[in-house]
Amino acid sequence: MKRVAIILFTTLSSFMILQTSKVDVSPDNKYTRLDSLRGSITPERAWWDLTYYHLDISVDPATKTIQGTNRVDYKVLTENQVIQIDLQAPLTLNRATQNGQKLEFTNEGPAHFIVLKDKQEIGSVNSLMLSYGGKPVEAVRAPWDGGISWAKDSNGNDFVGSSCQGLGASVWWPCKDHMYDEVDSMLMSITVPDHLMDISNGRLRGVDDNKDGTKTYHWFVNNPINNYGVNINIGDYVHFGEVYEGENGPLDMDYYVLRENLKKAKKHFKLAPKTMEAFEYWFGPYPFYEDGFKLVEAPYLGMEHQSSVTYGNDYQYGYKGTDLSGTGWGLKWDYIITHETGHEWFANNITYKDMADMWVHEGFTCYSEGLYTEYFFGKEAGAEYIRGQRAGIKNVIPMIGDYEVNSEEHGNVYSKGANVLHTIRQAINDDDKWRGILRGLNETFYHQTVTTQQIEEYISEKAGRNFQYVFDQYLRNSSLPVFEYVFRDGKMAYRWSGVVEGFDLPLKVYMNGKEQWLETKTNWQFMDADEDTTIEVDRNFYVTVLNVMGS
Ligand SMILES: [Zn+2]
Numbered sequence: 001m002k003r004v005a006i007i008l009f010t011t012l013s014s015f016m017i018l019q020t021s022k023v024d025v026s027p028d029n030k031y032t033r034l035d036s037l038r039g040s041i042t043p044e045r046a047w048w049d050l051t052y053y054h055l056d057i058s059v060d061p062a063t064k065t066i067q068g069t070n071r072v073d074y075k076v077l078t079e080n081q082v083i084q085i086d087l088q089a090p091l092t093l094n095r096a097t098q099n100g101q102k103l104e105f106t107n108e109g110p111a112h113f114i115v116l117k118d119k120q121e122i123g124s125v126n127s128l129m130l131s132y133g134g135k136p137v138e139a140v141r142a143p144w145d146g147g148i149s150w151a152k153d154s155n156g157n158d159f160v161g162s163s164c165q166g167l168g169a170s171v172w173w174p175c176k177d178h179m180y181d182e183v184d185s186m187l188m189s190i191t192v193p194d195h196l197m198d199i200s201n202g203r204l205r206g207v208d209d210n211k212d213g214t215k216t217y218h219w220f221v222n223n224p225i226n227n228y229g230v231n232i233n234i235g236d237y238v239h240f241g242e243v244y245e246g247e248n249g250p251l252d253m254d255y256y257v258l259r260e261n262l263k264k265a266k267k268h269f270k271l272a273p274k275t276m277e278a279f280e281y282w283f284g285p286y287p288f289y290e291d292g293f294k295l296v297e298a299p300y301l302g303m304e305h306q307s308s309v310t311y312g313n314d315y316q317y318g319y320k321g322t323d324l325s326g327t328g329w330g331l332k333w334d335y336i337i338t339h340e341t342g343h344e345w346f347a348n349n350i351t352y353k354d355m356a357d358m359w360v361h362e363g364f365t366c367y368s369e370g371l372y373t374e375y376f377f378g379k380e381a382g383a384e385y386i387r388g389q390r391a392g393i394k395n396v397i398p399m400i401g402d403y404e405v406n407s408e409e410h411g412n413v414y415s416k417g418a419n420v421l422h423t424i425r426q427a428i429n430d431d432d433k434w435r436g437i438l439r440g441l442n443e444t445f446y447h448q449t450v451t452t453q454q455i456e457e458y459i460s461e462k463a464g465r466n467f468q469y470v471f472d473q474y475l476r477n478s479s480l481p482v483f484e485y486v487f488r489d490g491k492m493a494y495r496w497s498g499v500v501e502g503f504d505l506p507l508k509v510y511m512n513g514k515e516q517w518l519e520t521k522t523n524w525q526f527m528d529a530d531e532d533t534t535i536e537v538d539r540n541f542y543v544t545v546l547n548v549m550g551s
Helices: 033-039 259-268 271-283 335-342 359-377 379-392 415-428 431-444 452-463 468-476
Strands: 048-060 065-076 082-086 092-098 104-108 111-115 125-134 147-152 158-163 185-193 197-199 203-209 214-221 233-235 237-246 249-258 293-297 309-311 350-352 448-450 482-488 491-497 506-511 514-519 525-528 535-537 544-547
Touching: 033 104, 033 111, 082 125, 092 104, 092 111, 185 197, 197 214, 233 293, 237 259, 237 271, 237 293, 249 259, 249 271, 271 293, 271 335, 271 359, 271 431, 309 335, 335 359, 350 359, 359 379, 359 415, 359 452, 379 415, 415 431, 415 452, 415 468, 431 452, 448 452, 452 468, 514 525
Parallel strands: 048 185, 249 293, 293 309, 350 448, 482 544
Antiparallel strands: 048 065, 065 125, 082 111, 092 125, 104 111, 147 158, 158 233, 185 214, 197 233, 203 214, 237 249, 482 491, 491 525, 506 514, 506 535
């Protein structure tokens, strides 16, 4: 989802009694210790591997409260007796137990350090029960800020949704709130007023009528899932669905929309199987067949919640009826259906370990919008859409942010990320190979958390060309490569400037209208050419062009 907010934890709610985490504070004071506790793999996180969550909560829209438990199962990797569990105020962790024994804990902001009594034997799988409750942070401008959105539908029914990308799932439930470690499977038991439904991730196992004015919906996710992908959606939903014949066989596609929007949705959501078709073509099989695919109406714009993509684009084409590319192609489809579904491959299947690498989610997914356009409207339409995204790129800060502090400061990871991928595709100049790389990424890193280096190395390896300097320039520096050229003495001299040493992107140009590839480097290259030769750089390359004649 599109995000602009920079999140700061501002409350340090208590002093630590235990001397626990040994996380350093950054020397320039740009980040706090709380940023490090949130964004790094602390010693109290590193020693255990998440295996299972059972989140069992009651959500009361009348009082805007959540009460309940989360069971956390984990495998012991190395010796330690202190475990870090994150939960953000004003929610409170009321009790932590293991094997029936009550455990002591302290907290530093959202990071709770629980002292385990039983010896944590390496290789064993242990279980921790956490009771919590209170009024979670309310999302004011979801999904930009995050938290719980408490809204009403037009009939006056409660309409509730969670969103927490960046901010973290610990804003509404206690968990290991770091992206590197995904739980293997998860059961969500969500109790809501009995005239409403809860729609969460994965498949509905059953519904209990508690005979007390509430019902409990049990949803099971049979695949690894990242924290911010977990969600609740509560409302007066109606359901319809279809079976899509996909690459891996029949895929259940289910739609949950507000009663008042059923007619509109039945027409509009015909876009969903088309989206699935385009993305299976480009990226390979939908990564969560076991869990099905859902579009769920939400009281905010939308989010890539795994196997339950949330939708709030008002059944309009474009981005709330506008085209972010300015080319018109973005009005041929629904931005939220396309973009958030694209995230099933890049964000949910392949997930960044650290938010510094957010371009892996948003760059590829913004690029997927162009691929969707290409699939249905042709190659030039897709390219035009991607090029149209350039208008908003500032090239002021690098796309890769600061590591281990959960920083949301990135330079245009959406539109610039898409244009970098588009540029690399030009350099590879082999559409079958490029599609093979996109599909190969999803196969090789299936259900994994990754670093940007893994993605970069994979692309270079499969392309048969080292793009390391290209990635360094576009991801780790802010300025665009400058293609400089000059005609003099019957020759054209050309080079890259303003780039990292070694930058060697080949460039397609048209000289007197004739296609020509230039192996361009940072030192001057020469070729025979008259001074009246016209040269035009292929506009699919996202570079700056400078005729240095006369300088
Ligand atoms: Zn997104």
